[in-house]
Structures are given as C-alpha cells and as structure tokens.
Amino acid sequence: MHVATDCIVFGFDAGKLKLLIFKRQLEPFRGSFSLIGSFVGLEEDVDTAARRVLKNITGLENIYLEQLKTFGKADRDPGGRCISIAHYALIRIDDNNKKLVAKYGAFWYDLDVLPPLVLDHSEMVDVALKTLRQKAKHQPLGFELLPRKFTLPQLQILYEAIYQRPLDPRNFRKKVLSLKVLTKLNEKDKSSSKRGAYLYKFNQKKYEKLLKSGFDFQI
Amino acid sequence: MHVATDCIVFGFDAGKLKLLIFKRQLEPFRGSFSLIGSFVGLEEDVDTAARRVLKNITGLENIYLEQLKTFGKADRDPGGRCISIAHYALIRIDDNNKKLVAKYGAFWYDLDVLPPLVLDHSEMVDVALKTLRQKAKHQPLGFELLPRKFTLPQLQILYEAIYQRPLDPRNFRKKVLSLKVLTKLNEKDKSSSKRGAYLYKFNQKKYEKLLKSGFDFQI
DNA sequence: ACAAAAGTGTTACGTGTACACCCATGA
DNA sequence: TCATGGGTGTACACGTAACACTTTTGT
Numbered sequence: 309m310h311v312a313t314d315c316i317v318f319g320f321d322a323g324k325l326k327l328l329i330f331k332r333q334l335e336p337f338r339g340s341f342s343l344i345g346s347f348v349g350l351e352e353d354v355d356t357a358a359r360r361v362l363k364n365i366t367g368l369e370n371i372y373l374e375q376l377k378t379f380g381k382a383d384r385d386p387g388g389r390c391i392s393i394a395h396y397a398l399i400r401i402d403d404n405n406k407k408l409v410a411k412y413g414a415f416w417y418d419l420d421v422l423p424p425l426v427l428d429h430s431e432m433v434d435v436a437l438k439t440l441r442q443k444a445k446h447q448p449l450g451f452e453l454l455p456r457k458f459t460l461p462q463l464q465i466l467y468e469a470i471y472q473r474p475l476d477p478r479n480f481r482k483k484v485l486s487l488k489v490l491t492k493l494n495e496k497d498k499s500s501s502k503r504g505a506y507l508y509k510f511n512q513k514k515y516e517k518l519l520k521s522g523f524d525f526q527i
Numbered sequence: 528m529h530v531a532t533d534c535i536v537f538g539f540d541a542g543k544l545k546l547l548i549f550k551r552q553l554e555p556f557r558g559s560f561s562l563i564g565s566f567v568g569l570e571e572d573v574d575t576a577a578r579r580v581l582k583n584i585t586g587l588e589n590i591y592l593e594q595l596k597t598f599g600k601a602d603r604d605p606g607g608r609c610i611s612i613a614h615y616a617l618i619r620i621d622d623n624n625k626k627l628v629a630k631y632g633a634f635w636y637d638l639d640v641l642p643p644l645v646l647d648h649s650e651m652v653d654v655a656l657k658t659l660r661q662k663a664k665h666q667p668l669g670f671e672l673l674p675r676k677f678t679l680p681q682l683q684i685l686y687e688a689i690y691q692r693p694l695d696p697r698n699f700r701k702k703v704l705s706l707k708v709l710t711k712l713n714e715k716d717k718s719s720s721k722r723g724a725y726l727y728k729f730n731q732k733k734y735e736k737l738l739k740s741g742f743d744f745q746i
Numbered sequence: 747a748c749a750a751a752a753g754t755g756t757t758a759c760g761t762g763t764a765c766a767c768c769c770a771t772g773a
Numbered sequence: 774t775c776a777t778g779g780g781t782g783t784a785c786a787c788g789t790a791a792c793a794c795t796t797t798t799g800t
Contacts, residue, residue: 678752679752679753680751680752680753696752696753696754697753697754697755700754701754701755719751720750720752721750721751722750722751722752722753723751723752724751724752724753725752725753
C-alpha cells in the first residue's frame with residue numbers, strides 16, 4: 309500500500325488567511341490545483357516526510373507542523389490504493405519564501421476564493437480549518453503566522469481572520485495582555501498609521517513556565 | 528509499506544475507567560500485552576478496518592470510534608516498516624461482551640495498573656487518554672460508556688474518573704441538568720443505595736437540535 | 747434508630763462582554 | 774487642522790465555585 313503525506317500550509321498576509329497550493333506540472337491531474345505532498349520514504353518517519361516537503365517548497369526548517377488526520381478511504385485515489393497522513397503547518401510569509409514558493413509553481417491563495425482541489429484535498433482543508441479555529445482558542449498558534457515583532461492591532465486582525473468575527477479592541481488587548489506572555493518593545497511600527505503602534509514579541513520561555521504551573525491559555 | 532490500525536478501547540466498570548488489552552497468543556511478542564489491532568486490507572477503508580477489529584473482539588457494531596493519530600516512526604516496529612493509524616473507542620461493558628472479550632484472551636484492565644505494552648502502544652494509550660480528557664469537556668462522550676439508563680451519581684463518578692478529581696454533587700447536577708439533554712425516567716436504580724436514584728437517558732435528538740442552534744456543550 | 751446514599755439553594759467571586767471617547771502624528 | 778488608526782476604563786450579566794443539611798429507606 310502506498311503511504312503519502314499532504315500538507316495544509318497556512319499563512320497570513322495583507323490581513324487575510326492564506327493557503328499554499330500548487331498547480332500540478334505533471335500527470336496525473338496536470339494543471340489542477342492540489343496541496344503539496346509526497347510519498348513517505350521506506351526508511352523515513354512520517355513527520356520527517358512532511359517536513360521535507362515543506363522545506364523543498366518554502367526553504368523553511370523550524371516551522372510549526374502538526375499531524376492533522378489520516379485520510380484512508382480505499383477509493384480516495386483512483387490511481388491506486390494510497391493513504392495520506394495530512395499535516396498542517398503555520399508559516400510566516402515573507403519575501404524570501406514568497407520567491408521560493410513562486411519558483412515551484414505554488415501560490416498563496418485567499419481562503420475564501422479557493423479553487424477546487426484534486427482528490428480529497430478540499431476536505432483536508434476543511435478539516436484543517438476547523439482544527440485551526442479550535443486550537444487557536446487554547447494554544448498560542450497565532451504568533452506562528454505573524455512576524456516575530458508584531459503590533460496588537462495586527463494580532464487582533466489575525467484572530468479576527470481566524471475566528472471570522474470582529475473582536476472588541478479593548479477586550480482583546482485586555483485579554484491578550486493579561487496572559488503575560490508578550491514583551492512590549494521600545495519600537496513602533498508606523499507602516500499602517502501615522503501615530504504608530506508598539507511592537508511586541510511573544511515570550512516562549514514565559515509561556516512554557518506558565519504552562520507548567522498549570523494555566524489555561526485562552527484567546 | 529505495511530499499514531495497520533490499533534484500537535484503544537475504553538470502558539467503565541465498577542467506578543473505574545478500564546482499557547481493553549490483549550495477551551498475545553502468537554509470535555512476535557507472544558505472552559506480552561498489546562492493544563487490539565490488525566493490518567488494513569488492500570481494498571478496505573482504514574476506519575472500516577478499525578470497526579472490524581472491534582467487532583471481532585466485542586461483537587459490537589455501532590460503537591463510538593474515532594481516529595486518534597497515526598504512528599509513523601520508521602523504527603517503531605522492529606519486524607519491518609509498518610505505520611499504524613490508532614483509533615479510540617468507547618464501549619458499554621456488559622456481561623455479553625465480557626464473555627466474548629475473555630474468549631479472545633483479552634482483558635479489561637484498570638488504567639492505573641496497566642502493564643507495559645508492546646511497541647509504542649503505551650504511548651498510544653497516553654495520547655488517547657489526553658484526548659479523551661480534553662474531548663469529554665466539550666462533547667457528550669460520557670454517555671457512551673454508561674448503560675443507556677444511568678443515574679446522576681453514576682455519571683458523576685464517571686466524570687470524576689475521567690478528570691481524576693472530585694466534583695461537587697450540587698454543582699455537577701446543576702450543570703448537567705442545565706444542558707437539557709437528559710430525560711428523567713420514572714424508574715429508580717436501587718443497586719447502590721436503599722433510597723434509590725432516578726434513572727436518566729441521554730436524549731440524542733435534543734442534543735443535536737441544540738448543537739444546530741449553536742450551543743456549547745460543556746461538562 | 748441508624749447507616750448510607752440521594753437530593754437540594756444560596757452566596758461570593760471572577761470572567762466575559764458591551765460600549766465611546768481621547769491621543770498622537772504626518773500630511 | 775484634519776483624517777487616520779492607536780490606545781484606554783467602567784458597569785453589568787453571567788457562570789463557576791464553595792459550602793451543609795434534609796430525605797428516604799432497608800436492615
């Protein structure tokens with residue numbers, strides 16, 4: 309039986325959630341859109357295969373990657389029996405990986421204008437989105453999608469994109485800051501306003517300490 | 528590459544959470560304990576394979592079963608490359624399936640006195656337990672482990688076993704009843720007290736209606 | 747009558763939510 | 774000076790958590 313992995317890759321750019329998809333250059337399904345993926349090598353860990361795929365197309369190595377679900381219907385691939393262990397990844401989109409992505413014939417697509425994808429890949433995206441929305445509530449996923457330094461308005465826009473509903477800026481700031489996992493910097497980002505907004509960093513160490521003392525992250 | 532499925536099967540009996548494990552009758556690992564499992568047939572859906580395994584050993588067909596996670600380390604099975612899609616199931620233990628289980632050389636083990644299991648099966652159990660504890664908060668899993676008719680004290684003991692902490696009976700009853708998904712019957716169960724406790728049924732229809740009108744089940 | 751489990755209400759506290767105005771700045 | 778986005782505080786509703794006694798009944 310063939311064993312593959314497919315990656316649902318999320319990014320965030322220009323205030324919108326994006327998905328990385330691929331225009332197939334080869335048969336089968338040449339010209340159709342699909343997720344990025346690969347067969348799992350005979351001596352390769354399944355999650356290593358997923359990381360290999362990601363590195364090839366984005367050049368990135370230390371990215372947030374989690375197993376999503378295994379798609380194992382007997383008839384899911386008309387080309388022959390093949391199960392796929394789907395993974396999802398969160399990526400900071402920047403100019404470097406934008407170029408690399410383009411070079412491989414891949415695209416960052418707005419989630420709400422996604423074209424149909426081959427096989428059961430659209431279903432994979434649906435499951436991944438639900439999971440992302442669920443997990444974002446209780447884990448600091450958001451910071452994986454933003455630049456290392458970000459402003460609170462940026463963070464709010466991201467969570468509004470994830471949850472698909474507007475958030476109140478006062479309540480949002482209050483909640484986020486009460487978690488005590490952000491470090492305020494003495495720099496402002498003036499790219500989107502004259503006044504400028506303070507930049508913050510996510511403090512991983514502090515977050516892990518708090519986790520150990522049993523606290524419940526929640527946004 | 529070989530593709531298998533293993534099932535983490537939870538039950539509830541005598542006030543304790545139980546796990547169904549299996550003493551291997553054949554090589555490899557003869558005499559050791561393992562989860563129940565099987566290879567996935569070439570023309571068989573992965574989840575169908577899991578249901579087949581469960582039916583063989585418990586005789587049950589319509590049981591709560593969910594995919595847990597795929598275990599895909601290259602070296603997880605020294606006998607040759609094999610990935611396993613782990614599933615977990617929740618079962619109402621009764622005298623019928625107790626007999627069947629015994630016939631196949633399987634056992635219901637208390638979770639806190641579990642022997643070591645072969646391969647990465649102990650890790651699978653750990654992951655399943657964490658998932659169960661997490662999911663139980665937001666989905667009505669508990670009712671899958673109790674008889675169709677159950678008392679509120681029974682339900683409380685079950686949730687205490689899942690969460691591993693005592694719950695206040697007044698607050699517990701209040702919360703559970705406020706969900707409006709239980710139907711009170713005009714019968715009492717006197718097996719554990721002289722006074723007897725009212726029996727209740729979980730109302731699946733009502734639950735699904737409430738879900739549609741967007742409510743958040745929570746225990 | 748007593749032992750053993752079932753059943754019941756109230757209060758204090760913290761968390762989430764709704765809501766509107768001033769601030770800083772570059773053009 | 775004005776347009777634009779950044780930043781702030783308060784009041785109320787709600788849910789959660791803590792807590793102790795009465796009821797029923799078989800022995």
